[in-house]
Amino acid sequence: MSAYLSRRPASLQLKQLDLATKIGSPLSPIALGSGLRKTRDAGVFWSPGFVPPLRSPCPSVVTIHDLTHLHFYSRWHRYYYEMVFKRLLLECSAIVCVSEYTKQEFLDWSNIDPKKVHVVLNGVHESFFEKYEPLSCEFKYILYPGNRRKYKNLTRLFEAYAASVLPKQNVKLMLTGSPSAELTLLARKLGIEASVTYSGFVKDQDMPRLYSGALMIVFVSLYEGFGLPIVEGMASGVPVITSNVSAMAEIGEGAAELVDPYSVEAIRDAIDRVATDDARRLALIKRSEIHVRKFDWGRSACRLWEIVGELEN
Incomplete structure (x- = not known):
């Protein structure tokens, strides 16, 4: 994430959303949505770590690094992705995937509008x-x-x-x-x-x-x-x-x-x-x-x- 933050446009103001809940918690979408609704002039929300907000009051962008939770984690993880994340991701304004492969896998799984899904490759330090x-x-x-x-x-x-x-x-x-x-x-x-x-x-x-x-x-x-x-x-x-x-x-x-x-x-x-x-x-x-x-x-x-x-x- 620091690679992006250090290269942001000078005209872009950034504000970190402080959460009491860890981002890996099943409740993190609720916490994100609640935090955004309390923020005035939220602008655009970017989640670099795949978690979408619940009922975001502003446009949201989520970065998808992979779909390992659907392949190698527990049945509970797969169920949560299917029943919660998939629905929340459909409400996002844009999805960023780190490779063409991830983009295609994400499209096949989510059935989201392809126009909302973009590829932004990772870089090398x-x-x-x-x-x-x-x-x-x-x-x-x-x-x-x-x-x-x-x-x-x-x-x-x-x-x-x-x-x-x-x-x-x-x-x-x-x-x-x-x-x-x-x-x-x-x-x-x-x-x-x-x-x-x-x-x-x-x-x-x-x-x-x-x-x-x-x-x-x-x-x-x-x-x-x-x-x-x-x-x-x-x-x-x-x-x-x-x-x-x-x-x-x-x-x-x-x-x-x-x-x-x-x-x-x-x-x-x-x-x-x-x-x-x-x-x-x-x-x-x-x-x-x-x-x-x-x-x-x-x-x-x-x-x-x-x-x-x-x-x-």
Whole structure:
């Protein structure tokens, strides 16, 4: 959100809506609507985190990052989305989606007027384009940057890495964050416990250095509405392996090694190919240098505020 706020037009006044209710609460639409009705001259309301207000007194814009709650969360989440969010989103003045894939999935699910739905791509922070010295590390590594949700497909990633040439070449698999009991047990079972490592806490300003030191970025999730690690890896000048499903196929198209995330063999073959074929690595890096420039926060912010401005008039 800060990427948008720091690039807002000088003529645009912003006011944060203070809520006692957490935005993830089932009651947050009620709290948002109530807060807006208490605000004089509300102008246009923008929700960067997918939650629509109930009975908004002003035009509202909601950003949809993905529809993971319909696929990978509980039956209660799906019911809530169907019975509450869908109806409230239909009342919004505009919907912003972060990829063409997310836009189409949202249209198929919501049956909302397509004229109200816009694509504003996520961008890459400028720091990833800087040529920083990689973080000091005594070994080579491939990097998975992300959380541990089940749809992130870490079990297949571990299995593919274990079957690849990398453990024998002393190239480790590094994950951001700290070890978990589940992943430690999986690595031990696969015989790669000594080859899996974790970055621990890394400051935001040091993330580009962690990326740039990697042999490759491997992000083979089963589903994404965008996939920021894909473009962050590209901006860092590192080859990226990602999935050929959902928005990842769109975001990585032509500049990343796309694989079937349900196939351990396909992931393993891609890892081996990128690790051992220097010509392939160089081609991916060169194509990504051009491709990643389309994911520009300045251009995205301009488009978002344009949408907001059209509703304000």
